[in-house]
Amino acid sequence: MKKINVIALLLFLAAVVAIFFFVDSPTTRGFQTKVMNILSPFIRAGAVTETEVKHAVESPLDPGELRRENERLQQKVAQLSIIAEKYNSVLDENNKFRTLLNYRQQTPLKLTAARVLRRSASNWWTTLIIDKGSLDGVGTDCPVITESGLVGKTGKVALNTAEVMLLTDEECRVSARVQGTQIKGILSGERGDLEVRSDLRLRFIDRMAKIEPGAKIYSTGDGGVFPAELFLGKVKSIQMRDVAAEAVVEPPMDFSLIEDVFIVQLETGGP
Amino acid sequence: MSIFYYIAVWVLLAFSFGAQEFLPAIEFAHQARVLLPPVLFFCSSLSVSFPVMLIFAFFTGFVWDARHLPYRPDKVKFSDTSEMAMNGHAEKREHSRGNLPPGYSIVLFGALGTVMQGIRPLFKRGRWELPVVMVGVATFVWLLIEYLLMSFLRSRFYFPEGLWTKITTDALLAMLAAPLLLYCLHSIARVLRFEARSEGLTLRFHGS
Numbered sequence: 001m002k003k004i005n006v007i008a009l010l011l012f013l014a015a016v017v018a019i020f021f022f023v024d025s026p027t028t029r030g031f032q033t034k035v036m037n038i039l040s041p042f043i044r045a046g047a048v049t050e051t052e053v054k055h056a057v058e059s060p061l062d063p064g065e066l067r068r069e070n071e072r073l074q075q076k077v078a079q080l081s082i083i084a085e086k087y088n089s090v091l092d093e094n095n096k097f098r099t100l101l102n103y104r105q106q107t108p109l110k111l112t113a114a115r116v117l118r119r120s121a122s123n124w125w126t127t128l129i130i131d132k133g134s135l136d137g138v139g140t141d142c143p144v145i146t147e148s149g150l151v152g153k154t155g156k157v158a159l160n161t162a163e164v165m166l167l168t169d170e171e172c173r174v175s176a177r178v179q180g181t182q183i184k185g186i187l188s189g190e191r192g193d194l195e196v197r198s199d200l201r202l203r204f205i206d207r208m209a210k211i212e213p214g215a216k217i218y219s220t221g222d223g224g225v226f227p228a229e230l231f232l233g234k235v236k237s238i239q240m241r242d243v244a245a246e247a248v249v250e251p252p253m254d255f256s257l258i259e260d261v262f263i264v265q266l267e268t269g270g271p
Numbered sequence: 272m273s274i275f276y277y278i279a280v281w282v283l284l285a286f287s288f289g290a291q292e293f294l295p296a297i298e299f300a301h302q303a304r305v306l307l308p309p310v311l312f313f314c315s316s317l318s319v320s321f322p323v324m325l326i327f328a329f330f331t332g333f334v335w336d337a338r339h340l341p342y343r344p345d346k347v348k349f350s351d352t353s354e355m356a357m358n359g360h361a362e363k364r365e366h367s368r369g370n371l372p373p374g375y376s377i378v379l380f381g382a383l384g385t386v387m388q389g390i391r392p393l394f395k396r397g398r399w400e401l402p403v404v405m406v407g408v409a410t411f412v413w414l415l416i417e418y419l420l421m422s423f424l425r426s427r428f429y430f431p432e433g434l435w436t437k438i439t440t441d442a443l444l445a446m447l448a449a450p451l452l453l454y455c456l457h458s459i460a461r462v463l464r465f466e467a468r469s470e471g472l473t474l475r476f477h478g479s
Binding site: 002004005007008009011012015016019020023028029031032034035036039042043045046049050053119122123124125127140155156163165170171190191256 | 288289290292293294295296298302306321322325328329333334337338339340341342370372373374377378381414417418421422425427429431441
């Protein structure tokens with residue numbers, strides 16, 4: 001082997017060792033954020049192109065049907081606005097009573113609406129890219145929800161985009177409990193989302209616990225990442241493992257069809 | 272003129288990360304797609320010298336990990352009954368050791384690029400058959416090692432059918448893209464009057 005090749009190999013190995021052992025997590029996160037910021041315009045442009053191509057390929061819809069659909073949706077919006085108004089006034093009243101009774105005020109949730117740009121191009125991690133980023137106040141590890149339940153949590157955040165690690169990913173773990181019981185465990189997905197429609201797994205539950213199929217699973221709020229009472233899915237079956245039992249849980253939604261989400265920003269509530 | 276060729280390939284590699292975001296995925300093959308930066312790296316490994324290949328491996332691996340590896344997730348606390356039942360496991364999970372460390376792709380690309388260097392003489396002769404097959408094999412091996420590493424770190428080996436569909440489709444797509452990329456590299460080499468020397472690591476090739 002030539003001397004220059006040996007030197008190159010040694011330098012390469014030294015650089016790899018330096019990355020493995022001397023680059024700490026914040027520095028790595030900094031690099032990842034910078035790369036996301038650089039690639040963010042490409043991600044957005046890629047998503048727009050993909051959508052345009054999809055629309056061009058899809059058969060055109062009947063304009064009359066679209067108009068009727070639009071009218072139906074406008075009526076629905078008006079109806080929901082009234083309900084939201086009533087809900088807000090009830091919430092205000094509720095908070096006022098809590099303060100009067102000197103209860104610890106419930107932590108309010110600040111929701112930021114975001115649109116799903118596309119599914120991320122990662123190999124083994126099930127992630128989505130959304131159109132809100134740090135400029136919109138989105139941070140890392142913010143829970144992401146829809147009206148059907150928990151979607152996941154934010155991961156890498158760029159200025160105008162953010163990556164959402166889905167609930168179906170093995171690395172997205174949620175402290176969960178079975179509705180109406182004290183049975184708790186950790187809910188997570190399967191590796192790589194390589195099934196047709198991945199189920200979730202509620203792990204580390206007591207072997208003696210009695211859980212009926214169809215029981216609803218909610219977040220406990222214990223982990224500090226996800227707020228309590230978020231719907232996570234329904235139990236399909238129970239499997240006994242060596243040390244603990246494991247429940248197979250049907251996810252709250254089909255994650256491939258999600259278009260709009262809400263990012264939850266936890267605010268510290270007053271006394 | 273070697274330096275201009277190396278710079279041109281490096282610019283192409285950098286650009287491929289942006290182009291990757293435009294490439295669609297195949298839904299029924301579990302989001303398989305052309306993995307442009309790695310495929311371009313494997314192709315370019317055939318044309319450059321060993322030290323330059325290592326520099327490209329470092330660059331490609333570093334940016335790939337920065338783009339695709341998730342942040343290390345924050346810990347999730349266990350409580351009450353679950354903690355009592357699984358105390359040992361809870362501790363492990365809290366430190367989240369299941370994630371691949373940033374930089375692992377650099378090692379994989381460096382190792383696979385070294386294997387690709389063995390067929391550099393074929394690039395010089397303009398042959399594409401074996402290089403294309405090798406690009407597919409390298410992609411397959413890279414993805415499989417990545418998955419095995421992840422399984423090892425998460426202490427659970429799990430091989431669903433979809434895994435093989437995804438990896439094989441990725442490798443086949445890489446083989447489809449490889450002739451085009453090799454043609455591009457050949458064209459750039461011709462324009463910049465770059466002659467791919469074929470000293471390899473130990474072999475010397477004297478054919479034309």
